[in-house]
Amino acid sequence: MASExxxxxxxxxxxxxxxxxxxxxxxxxxESYPDDVATLFGPVVxxxxxxxxxxxxxxxxxxxxxxxxxSSSAKVLMTIFQLLEEAARQGRPxxxxxxxxxxxxxxxxxxxxxxEDLEHVTFSVREAADRDx
Amino acid sequence: MGLSGMxxxxxxxxxxFKRELDSKGxxxxxxxxxxxxxxxxxxxxxxxKMTLEDADGPTVxxxxxxxxxxxxxxxxxxxxxxxxxxxxxxELSAGMVxxxxxxxxxxxxxxxxxxxxxxxxxxxxLDFLKALDKDGIKAHYREQLREAPDEGSRGATIGLIxxxxxxxxxxxxxxxxxxxxKSFFCLKVxx
Numbered sequence: 001m002a003s004e005x006x007x008x009x010x011x012x013x014x015x016x017x018x019x020x021x022x023x024x025x026x027x028x029x030x031e032s033y034p035d036d037v038a039t040l041f042g043p044v045v046x047x048x049x050x051x052x053x054x055x056x057x058x059x060x061x062x063x064x065x066x067x068x069x070x071s072s073s074a075k076v077l078m079t080i081f082q083l084l085e086e087a088a089r090q091g092r093p094x095x096x097x098x099x100x101x102x103x104x105x106x107x108x109x110x111x112x113x114x115x116e117d118l119e120h121v122t123f124s125v126r127e128a129a130d131r132d133x
Numbered sequence: 134m135g136l137s138g139m140x141x142x143x144x145x146x147x148x149x150f151k152r153e154l155d156s157k158g159x160x161x162x163x164x165x166x167x168x169x170x171x172x173x174x175x176x177x178x179x180x181x182k183m184t185l186e187d188a189d190g191p192t193v194x195x196x197x198x199x200x201x202x203x204x205x206x207x208x209x210x211x212x213x214x215x216x217x218x219x220x221x222x223x224e225l226s227a228g229m230v231x232x233x234x235x236x237x238x239x240x241x242x243x244x245x246x247x248x249x250x251x252x253x254x255x256x257x258x259l260d261f262l263k264a265l266d267k268d269g270i271k272a273h274y275r276e277q278l279r280e281a282p283d284e285g286s287r288g289a290t291i292g293l294i295x296x297x298x299x300x301x302x303x304x305x306x307x308x309x310x311x312x313x314x315k316s317f318f319c320l321k322v323x324x
Contacts, residue, residue, distance in 0.1 A: 013173055033201050035169035068194065070201050071291040078278045103190050106198075106299075113275050 006047045008040075015066060017044055021051045026062045032069035041076045048080060052087045059093040060084070065128070066099075066107070074110070081114050081121070088120030095122045102127050157233060164229035166215070172204040179232060188239075195299040195324050196232070196239045202292040203243040203320065204230060211245040212315055238301065244319035252308050252316055258290070259306050259320070262297040270298045296322055 003021065010016035015030040026048075034040045062084065069077065081096075088094040098114070100107035108125055115123040141149065154162060160182060163175060179200060183193045211226035228245035247255065265273060274294045297304050305321040 012177075033205075035172075068197065070198070070205065071295040072205075074278060074295075075291060101190070104194065105191060106194055109271075113271075113278060116275060117279075 003047055003050075006044060008044070014040055015069075019044065019047060019051075021047075024058050024060045026060065027065070029063070029065040031067050032073040034073070037072040037076060041073075045076065045079055045083075048083055052083055052092075055090070057092055059095070060087070062094070062096045064096065064098050077114060081118060085118050085121050088118075093122075094120070096124070098123065098125045099128050100125065102129070158235045159231055159233040162229065162231040162233075165227065166225040167204060167207050167211075167228050167230070168225050169208060172201065172208065175204075175230070176200060183239075192239065192324060196241065199241050199296050199299050199322050199324065200230070200232065202296050203241055203322070206292055207243055207245045210247070210251075212248045212251075213246045239324040240321060241324070242319055242321045244317060246311065246315050247308070247318045249310070249314050249316055252318075255318065256306075256308065258293060259304065262293060263303050263306075265297070270294060274298055296320070299324060 005022055006017065006019040008014075008017040010030040013031050014034045015028045015032045017028055019026045064077070066073075084094050084096070096115075096118075098111040100111065111123070111125040115121075115125075161175070161178070163171070176197060180193060180197055183196060188196075207228035207230070208224055208226045211228050213227035215225040226245065228243065230244075231242045233240055262270065262273075274291070277291045277294055280290075300322045302323045306319065308316045308318050310316045
């Protein structure tokens, strides 16, 4: 039985992780430069993989609101996007909102780096001010 | 650094050391054992200092990113390293990090000992990155992002590309042989 929800509170160098599988809303918010990326994200990626292994056509929405992430976190994000793309390819509606500050060209460009080969996931870059209350 | 002729007092010795650092535009410099805890604390101080000096947001983010990648490379790859014997994830790695300003630009220099056997591969990666232009670095980053993690590298490949990507001038690096099996490696990045 896959877990219904995985939540990990933020720390000054790790993001708030809220993967609410039951409601189809996943979110990463804050900073991400953990001292050990595998310890933090290993179980999170495993839970996502397990959740996506069960066929479903329930929409999945992902909010990424990261202020900064290091290169090891970038590899994890890519893994997450590849899993989401595969689920979307199999017919699950997946939307991703990628938030960045208006003056943060780097974060905007990262959004392009990740979305470049997403064909089935609907990926939108949004300015932080557009965030839902 | 002692003054020639007569021995300097403690105050004179360290005042001279401090002047030397200041004359190179150094904001801070740390030499010794680095850890993830030190990375975090120095990183916070760096962000605060740059923000107080009204550096613009994008510059603060670029400097911080290069700082984190450089520090994590030392922590993971320094050839002088102490790892907790009871298996706890504590790594203390010898190295140095210096951040300063010259000609109106921030620079970050990191240095650590590497095994001579690892030098050719590292030099090859750096030579490759240095020869790429902005678009080339961006394309290479995207390519590496999609590669399965390189066993044993713990992410150094993409970390070095991230460093090169944030630099405003080509990266500078050097290896100085210290003995038959080790070299001192340093990497200077201007933002």
